[in-house]
Amino acid sequence: MTSFASQVFLRVDKFCRPLPMVLNTFLVFSITAEVSYLVLVEAPLEADQKKTVWSACWKAFHLLVQYFMLGNICWNALLFLRTSPSIKGVFLGGEGMGQGWRYCYTCETHTPPRCSHCYDCKVCVLRRDHHCVFFGQCVGFRNYRYFLSCLLFMWSGLLYATLMNAEVFIVILKEGVTMHSVLLLIIPWIMLVSGQVTAHAFAFAFIADTCIVGFLLVSAFFFFHLILMLRGQTTREWYSTRRPYSLGLRGNLRHALGLRWYLCWLCPLIPSPLPGDGINFQVTGLLEPTRMLKEKIAELDYSLNQQKDLTTKMRHWLDVADDDVALLRSENSTLKEKVKALEKVISEAQKVEAEPCKGLLADDLGVKTFRENKIQELLKNLQQERDRDHIIFSKLRAEFQTLEYFRLTNKELNEKLEGRLDEASL
Ligand SMILES: [Zn+2]
Numbered sequence: 312m313t314s315f316a317s318q319v320f321l322r323v324d325k326f327c328r329p330l331p332m333v334l335n336t337f338l339v340f341s342i343t344a345e346v347s348y349l350v351l352v353e354a355p356l357e358a359d360q361k362k363t364v365w366s367a368c369w370k371a372f373h374l375l376v377q378y379f380m381l382g383n384i385c386w387n388a389l390l391f392l393r394t395s396p397s398i399k400g401v402f403l404g405g406e407g408m409g410q411g412w413r414y415c416y417t418c419e420t421h422t423p424p425r426c427s428h429c430y431d432c433k434v435c436v437l438r439r440d441h442h443c444v445f446f447g448q449c450v451g452f453r454n455y456r457y458f459l460s461c462l463l464f465m466w467s468g469l470l471y472a473t474l475m476n477a478e479v480f481i482v483i484l485k486e487g488v489t490m491h492s493v494l495l496l497i498i499p500w501i502m503l504v505s506g507q508v509t510a511h512a513f514a515f516a517f518i519a520d521t522c523i524v525g526f527l528l529v530s531a532f533f534f535f536h537l538i539l540m541l542r543g544q545t546t547r548e549w550y551s552t553r554r555p556y557s558l559g560l561r562g563n564l565r566h567a568l569g570l571r572w573y574l575c576w577l578c579p580l581i582p583s584p585l586p587g588d589g590i591n592f593q594v595t596g597l598l599e600p601t602r603m604l605k606e607k608i609a610e611l612d613y614s615l616n617q618q619k620d621l622t623t624k625m626r627h628w629l630d631v632a633d634d635d636v637a638l639l640r641s642e643n644s645t646l647k648e649k650v651k652a653l654e655k656v657i658s659e660a661q662k663v664e665a666e667p668c669k670g671l672l673a674d675d676l677g678v679k680t681f682r683e684n685k686i687q688e689l690l691k692n693l694q695q696e697r698d699r700d701h702i703i704f705s706k707l708r709a710e711f712q713t714l715e716y717f718r719l720t721n722k723e724l725n726e727k728l729e730g731r732l733d734e735a736s737l
Pocket residue numbers: 415416417418419427428429433434435
């Protein structure tokens with residue numbers, strides 16, 4: 312349900328956003344058309360009433376003035392919309408970050424002085440003045456000139472239209488200040504719906520009303536911004552009554568409208584480069600208002616007094632701590648002596664326990680060494696015996712070979728003897 316409601320709200324919001332601009336455009340063109348009609352036809356409310364006769368040149372001049380103002384309004388509005396005042400695509404640097412710099416958690420960047428975040432445009436705007444609902448865009452450092460020029464021509468256009476419509480009022484009021492004429496001027500819509508006036512009379516009365524109301528509103532707005540510009544302030548700075556960036560009348564005009572401030576308001580196409588970069592500003596006054604500074608000084612005084620109280624308390628605690636430390640030191644030396652005595656006792660006890668063990672170990676070691684020597688001796692004897700056996704075995708072998716030789720010799724001799732014996736018997 313909530314998501315459905317938020318979706319509906321988002322759609323309504325999206326639909327309503329361009330409405331002020333559409334309405335504004337409609338009114339500007341309607342008023343221009345009506346004034347042009349007045350100039351060309353000099354239309355009175357009633358056909359039989361006397362008309363003022365204007366020459367063709369005078370009419371042409373009036374039309375020229377009207378369309379010059381209309382052209383300026385439209386062109387300035389277009390350039391205002393096309394010139395983004397945001398920090399997008401701007402190298403903000405950062406090495407010069409100092410007083411006035413802030414951090415925007417939405418854009419996740421450090422922002423220069425006089426820059427602030429717009430939650431409608433969803434971006435930080437350099438030297439942000441305010442978010443203009445009629446154009447649906449913020450007024451900032453780069454598009455301030457177009458905004459002010461547009462406002463100037465709207466104001467002059469409405470003044471002109473009001474003067475031109477004065478005749479309509481005169482015609483209406485000529486009939487006498489009756490309830491009908493007053494109601495026609497105050498509530499022309501109701502008079503039209505209730506059938507009290509014709510559509511023709513309603514249109515003129517409605518536009519005349521719009522001119523007066525619009526003129527009063529735009530006058531207030533225009534002069535407010537004119538004063539701000541001359542004081543070198545933005546709307547946000549006006550609220551805090553600060554003027555730390557004011558550079559004098561001429562300097563403020565140059566910084567708001569550009570180097571050709573004396574000419575650029577005549578036409579938006581006249582180039583007028585801005586002297587600053589919208590990031591660094593010359594500070595000529597206190598950045599913080601005096602009241603705030605006084606409050607800060609009072610806060611500092613209060614914290615200083617608190618600090619003094621704390622220091623006194625700390626001193627008292629330090630005195631107490633000193634006594635405790637002295638007590639602990641004496642306890643410590645006693646404990647050290649006790650530890651030494653204990654260590655002595657333990658070392659003596661270890662000595663007593665270790666000595667018999669040493670004798671036993673020596674005995675064991677002696678037996679072990681003796682046995683090992685014995686084994687070594689036996690091994691040596693065995694080796695000697697083996698060597699001896701080896702020699703005897705070699706000798707025996709030699710004797711055996713000699714014996715074999717003799718055996719063969721004896722055999723030969725026996726054979727020879729037997730041969731001789733045979734010969735003898737024969
Ligand atoms: Zn931001």
